[in-house]
Amino acid sequence: MERVLHFIDGEFCESVDHRTFDNINPATGEKIGVVAEGTKVEIDRAVAAARRAFKTWGKTSAADRSVILHKIADLIEQNLDELALLETTDTGKPLSLSKSLDIPRSAYNFRFFADFVKGMSTEAFEMEGVALNYALRRPVGVAGLISPWNLPLFLLTWKVAPCLAAGDTCVIKPAELTPMTATKLAEICKQAGLPDGVLNVVHGFGPDAAGSALTEHPDVDLISLTGETTTGKAVMKAASSTLKGLSLELGGKNPNIIFADCDLEDALETTIRSSFVNQGEVCLCGSRIYVERPLYDTFVERLVEKTKALVVGDPLDPKTNIGALVSEEHRDRVEGFVQRAIQEGGRVLTGGKRPEHLSKGAFYEPTIIVDVDSSCEITRQEVFGPVVTIQPFDTEDEVIEAANDTSYGLGATIWTSNLKRAHRVAGEIEAGIIWVNTWFLRDLRTPFGGMKQSGIGREGGVHSFEFFSELKNVCIKL
Numbered sequence: 001m002e003r004v005l006h007f008i009d010g011e012f013c014e015s016v017d018h019r020t021f022d023n024i025n026p027a028t029g030e031k032i033g034v035v036a037e038g039t040k041v042e043i044d045r046a047v048a049a050a051r052r053a054f055k056t057w058g059k060t061s062a063a064d065r066s067v068i069l070h071k072i073a074d075l076i077e078q079n080l081d082e083l084a085l086l087e088t089t090d091t092g093k094p095l096s097l098s099k100s101l102d103i104p105r106s107a108y109n110f111r112f113f114a115d116f117v118k119g120m121s122t123e124a125f126e127m128e129g130v131a132l133n134y135a136l137r138r139p140v141g142v143a144g145l146i147s148p149w150n151l152p153l154f155l156l157t158w159k160v161a162p163c164l165a166a167g168d169t170c171v172i173k174p175a176e177l178t179p180m181t182a183t184k185l186a187e188i189c190k191q192a193g194l195p196d197g198v199l200n201v202v203h204g205f206g207p208d209a210a211g212s213a214l215t216e217h218p219d220v221d222l223i224s225l226t227g228e229t230t231t232g233k234a235v236m237k238a239a240s241s242t243l244k245g246l247s248l249e250l251g252g253k254n255p256n257i258i259f260a261d262c263d264l265e266d267a268l269e270t271t272i273r274s275s276f277v278n279q280g281e282v283c284l285c286g287s288r289i290y291v292e293r294p295l296y297d298t299f300v301e302r303l304v305e306k307t308k309a310l311v312v313g314d315p316l317d318p319k320t321n322i323g324a325l326v327s328e329e330h331r332d333r334v335e336g337f338v339q340r341a342i343q344e345g346g347r348v349l350t351g352g353k354r355p356e357h358l359s360k361g362a363f364y365e366p367t368i369i370v371d372v373d374s375s376c377e378i379t380r381q382e383v384f385g386p387v388v389t390i391q392p393f394d395t396e397d398e399v400i401e402a403a404n405d406t407s408y409g410l411g412a413t414i415w416t417s418n419l420k421r422a423h424r425v426a427g428e429i430e431a432g433i434i435w436v437n438t439w440f441l442r443d444l445r446t447p448f449g450g451m452k453q454s455g456i457g458r459e460g461g462v463h464s465f466e467f468f469s470e471l472k473n474v475c476i477k478l
Contacts, residue, residue: 002032002180003034004033006036006201007186007190007199008201009049009196009200015038015039015042016041017039017041020036022035023090023180025092026324026326027362027363029360029362038173039210039213044217046202047171049196050169050171050198053198057167057169062118062165062167065117066117066118068192069110069161069165070110071193073108073110075188076110077104080103082184083098084099090149090152090181091326092315092325093281093324094315094320095318097278097323102154105154106154108444109157109160110161113162113164113464116445116461116465117166120465130478131476133474133476136472137465138470139166139468140469140470142169143159143171144217144244145160146223146226146227147173147226148227149176150278150283150326155226156185164198168469169200170198170200172200173203176205176206177326182203185199206234207234212238216242222244222247222467223247225246226283236456245467247459249448249459250450250453251454252408253287254286254410255403256275256413256439257290257413258299259295259421260292260295263417264302266437270438271286272310275307276322276386280387281325283382283411286388287382288379288388288403290390290391290402291391292393293394296390296392300368303390310322310366312358312365324363325364326362330362333385334385338352341369341389344378346370346372348368349369349370350365350367365386367388369390396424399425409450409451410454410455411431412435416436422437431450432458448460
């Protein structure tokens with residue numbers, strides 16, 4: 001049984017009232033441990049520790065911060081097997097995915113920002129011999145970092161690394177469903193020599209609990225959240241009273257646009273991945289697939305064939321492609337979307353049910369639905385599971401209109417061999433990141449974030465530092 005504790009001011013600790021909640025393995029439904037449940041008391045302690053630590057960490061040189069971040073990356077790599085098993089046990093995802101994606105990328109996030117911070121610069125403006133203006137970049141203070149359950153360590157380190165590199169301190173509130181790798185990261189940071197109080201972890205729930213206490217806290221200067229849109233709205237409201245800086249990466253209902261002149265094999269292989277990797281629990285998954293009519297029947301037939309070949313099963317089995325969803329409650333939610341889609345006239349070509357060979361665990365078969373339109377709930381709301389819809393289209397204008405007919409605007413994928421069309425359509429799609437003939441390919445220097453209800457702000461490279469630091473202008477009269 002794993003006992004997961006808070007990490008405050010360099011020490012692991014219980015909640016003051018010793019309150020806990022259960023940690024469940026979604027692949028088995030079994031209790032694997034208990035987690036300390038934090039409240040405003042623990043948040044207050046963690047924020048106070050972070051505020052004290054900021055006085056020295058904020059003045060530590062970028063070079064010295066970089067050294068510690070590289071040590072953290074080293075230790076993540078050295079603990080890859082343990083971290084991957086913890087991640088899979090918490091989330092239900094295949095262990096092969098945790099080992100090949102989640103943990104290596106977590107280490108790379110620290111390496112990237114450790115190197116990037118040493119090359120940061122600011123601008124200078126000369127006023128024709130009258131004065132010289134130059135900008136100084138300084139850390140902001142204490143950041144509240146709220147991470148999601150789908151890629152727990154991957155997306156947490158995407159926040160922590162630039163936060164620490166910029167000279168800020170932080171209080172982390174991990175998703176209550178996936179607490180273990182955040183706790184292990186705290187242990188790694190202490191081992192790497194990160195000063196006490198610079199990084200703190202408080203476990204617990206969101207509304208009217210640890211999450212609310214963090215977002216409302218007057219001594220927290222920044223809030224960075226990755227989560228769903230409803231949570232983002234609540235965080236934005238809570239943060240407004242103190243005018244905190246906000247970075248919100250929220251939900252997505254991403255279009256995957258496939259023209260008839262695409263490389264069919266490449267499009268099929270990548271679409272299988274963009275539809276069902278991580279059980280479809282990725283905000284960037286292409287859950288709305290649009291196929292140009294001349295290719296529609298062939299594409300649908302081939303995609304169904306490939307989907308049926310996916311192995312749903314034990315996350316620890318190397319042959320498994322699709323593991324468990326993060327909880328039975330979430331599996332029930334995904335199941336409800338599919339049932340309502342059928343009631344609205346949708347037709348399930350494959351999947352649409354719980355696997356018959358798995359008697360326990362939050363498993364759901366990868367599902368393809370057709371005969372729906374843009375008015376259906378299944379094409380408008382984020383399902384966040386292994387469920388996609390496929391619709392035909394006839395013209396470029398038609399598919400652009402359909403792709404943009406959503407309140408979300410996170411990502412999109414375009415498949416075509418026509419370079420002019422690729423540029424033209426990419427320019428018209430309302431989303432923060434567009435992939436052409438690929439998916440999930442990232443240069444960490446580039447801006448990442450959503451439009452509309454998919455978020456506020458951009459992350460990546462200098463864009464992350466623009467959030468985690470402030471510029472002040474100095475004007476010197478000559």
